[in-house]
Amino acid sequence: MNLSLKKEVQNRGDRIVFVEQDKFQKEGVSRQEFDGKKLTGLLWREPWGRVFYVGIGSQPYSAETFRKAAGFGVKSLLKIGATEISIDFSKQPDFLPFAAAVVEGAILGSYRFEEFKEEKAKRKNKLEILNIISGDIIESNYVQLEKEVQQGATLAEAVNYVRSIGNMPANHVNPEALALKAMELAQTRQGLRVEVFDADRLEKEGFGGLISVGQGSSNEPRLIVLDYQPASALQPVLVVGKAITFDSGGISIKPGERMDEMKYDKMGGCAVLGIMEAVSKLNLPIRVVGILAAAENMPSGKAYRPGDIIRIYGGKTVEVLNTDAEGRIVLADALAYGIDRFHPRLVFDLATLTGACIVALGKQKAGLFSNRKELADFLWKNSEDYGDPLWPLPLGEEFDEAISSDVALVKNVGGREGGACTAAAFLQKWIGDIPWVHLDIAGPAWITKELPYLEKGATGFGVRLICRYLLEQLKGKAS
Structure with a gap:
């Protein structure tokens, strides 16, 4: 899987956006349909691709809040054919300190143990590209964020390596x-x-x-x-x-x-x-x-x-x-x-x-x-x-x-x-x-x-x- 941190990416593929409870507003969507409660989702189609809004509930938030939300979002998008997913913080800079946990949740959520399944029963797609969209932040913060995101990816990949051995009979x-x-x-x-x-x-x-x-x-x-x-x-x-x-x-x-x-x-x-x-x-x-x-x-x-x-x-x-x-x-x-x-x-x-x-x-x-x-x-x-x-x-x-x-x-x-x-x-x-x-x-x-x-x-x-x-x-x- 290819991971990258970017200040912006062109409108393509699928995106995940985190939504706080009772703060979601979009024309044509009622509060009863989606209000941002924890681990709820709304799929929205744009001309350029799909946006999956993931509810994170109300404050206080923790790293685990975002880990779970990212895993839920990635698993949901993979089920409907996604291969490139961007997680968009560009309008939510206050959430950037949780970016490493988000990367962990996304990579852990993408794992499947399919070693012994028939080919026709295996998932047809996998997460190939994961983009973290930071928005505009000062360069020193960007460098530190990139380091933390890469650490999160390394740890998640090590966990998936362990799972791949542990699941073997x-x-x-x-x-x-x-x-x-x-x-x-x-x-x-x-x-x-x-x-x-x-x-x-x-x-x-x-x-x-x-x-x-x-x-x-x-x-x-x-x-x-x-x-x-x-x-x-x-x-x-x-x-x-x-x-x-x-x-x-x-x-x-x-x-x-x-x-x-x-x-x-x-x-x-x-x-x-x-x-x-x-x-x-x-x-x-x-x-x-x-x-x-x-x-x-x-x-x-x-x-x-x-x-x-x-x-x-x-x-x-x-x-x-x-x-x-x-x-x-x-x-x-x-x-x-x-x-x-x-x-x-x-x-x-x-x-x-x-x-x-x-x-x-x-x-x-x-x-x-x-x-x-x-x-x-x-x-x-x-x-x-x-x-x-x-x-x-x-x-x-x-x-x-x-x-x-x-x-x-x-x-x-x-x-x-x-x-x-x-x-x-x-x-x-x-x-x-x-x-x-x-x-x-x-x-x-x-x-x-x-x-x-x-x-x-x-x-x-x-x-x-x-x-x-x-x-x-x-x-x-x-x-």
């Missing part, structure tokens, strides 16, 4: 396939290196978590390390993702209903791929190391069992009580290794970790855990505007006590109460005193109902959040 994306994706990515991005640990190396170097979780499957586990290292970068930011390419639950097998959705248990790892694509494409002067802990959790005669004791990378031990609590086990390996090798200044992990987090927060917000209150507060405050909303959940001694084991350092489950919190407490055992953020994305990692700028399926949750945070760090606005 387990017979097409297994741990080895994820490793190939990482290698392909590294070949296309300057400054990005990749290292893949196969099962033999994992066994030899003591990655007991990945080996145990993956041993029930014929698809062997992988540890995938992507290192983006600009010349001037010092201590890295470490981003670790759970990439269980299919989670049957293992011996502690899940109910059959909706088990097909367990192809999405890799979304934390997929998000890491998207983050690494975005930071390298944006040429951020920050070293970022991304690690995917990739395995398939299956029941078989070789599968690990309840009651097993596993030795994680570095030597700490875990008592397994439930083989369906496998994500924290593979993350422990990845976190221990990443911290030991790279000595990061900050650690993020993303994981579709617990159903308990969905029970607590629903499907739209991810659980936020951190050992730094200032860091957690910043992410919480800004997450809605970034498009990846969070809600803070607690850590504490009571959760540590719940996972205390009589025969190992910890057990991998701590009972029904506070399930998301005991999972986070488990991960914290491998963190030490390094600033750390754990995101339990079990709720928003995929959706089963279409949203204004997202279709059903993988959402790419976490990519925009972490990349926006890194961009704010560069501006000195985030710790």
Whole structure:
């Protein structure tokens, strides 16, 4: 797709214009037909093309308001054959600060997963040209706006990249396939290196978590390390993702209903791929190391069992009580290794970790855990505007006590109460005193109902959040 920021474009193609509630006036259109209520639309034909008026409701407005409005508008126009769409701010300069969010919504709204559809069933057109019409603004503002618009496009394209992998079923994306994706990515991005640990190396170097979780499957586990290292970068930011390419639950097998959705248990790892694509494409002067802990959790005669004791990378031990609590086990390996090798200044992990987090927060917000209150507060405050909303959940001694084991350092489950919190407490055992953020994305990692700028399926949750945070760090606005 070709994106451009222009002060004006000639009257052609299709345009989107945002309309505030009760402020729309056009001869022949009554208030009952269209009054600008949020996410309502009116298609109007001009001699030169079509204008789609999108209602944004009443103030106050947020970035998400415009993200949704742009996605709704683009999806509506694509359905009626649009290929070139201009989003017109020329008469609404007060909305220009939201232009980057508009670009995100437009690009995210244009995505469709059609990999396995017959040709005749696929959408016949796609968004080929996206123009942002700014109107007349001073040159310095124009230059800054162009930078922000391009950043928004880069992040949205990275999210769509994640969605394209996340939506693939387990017979097409297994741990080895994820490793190939990482290698392909590294070949296309300057400054990005990749290292893949196969099962033999994992066994030899003591990655007991990945080996145990993956041993029930014929698809062997992988540890995938992507290192983006600009010349001037010092201590890295470490981003670790759970990439269980299919989670049957293992011996502690899940109910059959909706088990097909367990192809999405890799979304934390997929998000890491998207983050690494975005930071390298944006040429951020920050070293970022991304690690995917990739395995398939299956029941078989070789599968690990309840009651097993596993030795994680570095030597700490875990008592397994439930083989369906496998994500924290593979993350422990990845976190221990990443911290030991790279000595990061900050650690993020993303994981579709617990159903308990969905029970607590629903499907739209991810659980936020951190050992730094200032860091957690910043992410919480800004997450809605970034498009990846969070809600803070607690850590504490009571959760540590719940996972205390009589025969190992910890057990991998701590009972029904506070399930998301005991999972986070488990991960914290491998963190030490390094600033750390754990995101339990079990709720928003995929959706089963279409949203204004997202279709059903993988959402790419976490990519925009972490990349926006890194961009704010560069501006000195985030710790």
